Amino acid sequence: METVLIVNTAATCVMTGVIWFVQRVHYPLLAIVGTERAIIVAQQHQRRTGQVVALPMAAEGVTTLLLLLNQPNGVSTILPWIGAVLLALALGCTVTLSVPLHGRMATTPSIDTGARLVRTNWPRTVAWTLRAGVCVAMLLQMSESF
Numbered sequence: 001m002e003t004v005l006i007v008n009t010a011a012t013c014v015m016t017g018v019i020w021f022v023q024r025v026h027y028p029l030l031a032i033v034g035t036e037r038a039i040i041v042a043q044q045h046q047r048r049t050g051q052v053v054a055l056p057m058a059a060e061g062v063t064t065l066l067l068l069l070n071q072p073n074g075v076s077t078i079l080p081w082i083g084a085v086l087l088a089l090a091l092g093c094t095v096t097l098s099v100p101l102h103g104r105m106a107t108t109p110s111i112d113t114g115a116r117l118v119r120t121n122w123p124r125t126v127a128w129t130l131r132a133g134v135c136v137a138m139l140l141q142m143s144e145s146f
Contacts, residue, residue, distance in 0.1 A: 001072040008063035009135035031114030038109030074145025090127040
């Protein structure tokens with residue numbers, strides 16, 4: 001289970017870095033790109049981002065489930081559950097907020113939709129950031145048990 005926790009932490013840290021880049025750099029740029037270029041930019045964003053996040057998101061999901069089923073020695077019982085709730089929050093916001101707004105940007109872009117992407121991405125950014133902290137706490141607890 002130690003390897004599972006290490007993979008989980010690595011995947012979470014990758015996603016945390018990606019989400020902060022998206023929040024502070026990419027979404028603000030997407031919000032100001034002219035509507036004449038927004039469709040192609042939004043389409044390319046979806047395709048390229050999917051290529052970057054598919055593997056870490058899959059690894060994060062699978063390893064989170066494994067940690068719930070069998071936690072590593074020394075890890076507090078509650079931490080895998082907190083991590084799972086934070087992941088559910090991040091993914092829930094992705095499905096219910098980000099994906100529909102990206103779809104709108106790729107078909108009928110507007111400055112308002114771009115601005116909403118920035119605003120509604122904050123829950124994902126906070127959730128993945130807190131989740132990274134939880135993962136690091138689990139790693140520290142596990143290492144103390146050795």
